[in-house]
Amino acid sequence: MSRIAYVNGRYVPQSRAQVAVEDRGYLFSDGVYDVIPVHGGRLAFDERYLDRLDRSLAELKIARPMSRAALLQIMREMVRRNDIRNGGVYVQVTRGVAPRDHKFPKGIKPSLVLMAKKSKAPPPDLLVKGAAIITVPDQRWARRDIKCISLIANVLAKQAAAEQGAYEAWMIDDDGMVTEGSSTSAWIATAQGELVTRPNGVEILPGITRAVVLDVVRELGLALQLRPFARDEAYAAREAFLTSSSNFVLPITRIDRRPVGEGKPGPIALRLREAYLKAARHG
Ligand code: PDD
DSSP: OOOOEEETTTEEEEOOOOOOBBBBHHHHEEEEEEEEEEEEEEEOOOHHHHHHHHHHHTTTTTSSSOOOHHHHHHHHHHHTTTTSEEEEEEEEESSOOOSSSHHHHHHHHEEEEEEEEEEOOOOTTTHHHOOOOOEOOOOOOOOOOOOSSOOHHHHHHHHHHHHHSSEEEEOTTTTSSSEEEEEEEEEOTTOOOOOEOOSSTTSSSOOHHHHHHHHHHHHHTOOOSSSSBBHHHTTTTTEEEETTTTTEEEEEETTTTEEEESSSSOHHHHHHHHHHHHHHHOO
């Protein structure tokens, strides 16, 4: 079955979907996006994702292309037309199409594009062995809380990981603290078993999976510290894991080639993974 994309009001075969060369997303990365997960044929946590999209749009002063209800309707239609059981819907909004000029053009409409994707089977052994990650300097701009389509620093970080046979790269700020992964949120459990993840702020994207897992952590009454943690603390951690819409909760067993804890997926990460998946099926 060929994939169907949505481009500015029309559902079109994805292979023939097109945007204008003067789209400001193409010229300036002047746009935002989000990826809403689909579990069992249903969008999960869609209100939280739409809140984040609204916030990204507001921060960049890009007009909402339509009401939330209308956008949700299109998202559901994309799930249906692409026959997605498990996967995600990608939504991108750019400021619109205009002759190249940095300042905001007057009187243009935002461009709206949606694509839907089935989730790929994870690499064999990833869950059994856990993920290996590397660390790289965080080279992004100062407003990482906005889900902007400008992802070049994230792209370079993920590529560096791939070239070293690793699954993800954790980015390190100028103070030696972990900000987050190139497309995932970062967590550790200390030797005392306390969970640590960085609080929301301009330094990181407010991950929705992270927010759902934080709710679970609080429900389960697990010890939690919302604070930045250093790369050295991650090396010495009992467990490490990442969270994202497409990876859920994924144990990390190597950081910069050093084993984390016993070098096996840890019990806290595996428990949180189960709890997240249960919430996603109902959420
Ligand atoms: N990535 N941090 C960054 C920099 C991200 O790009 C993402 C998501 C996350 C995790 O957020 P969430 O739990 O809401 O998926 C953290 C998306 C999925 C992507 O770029 O494909």
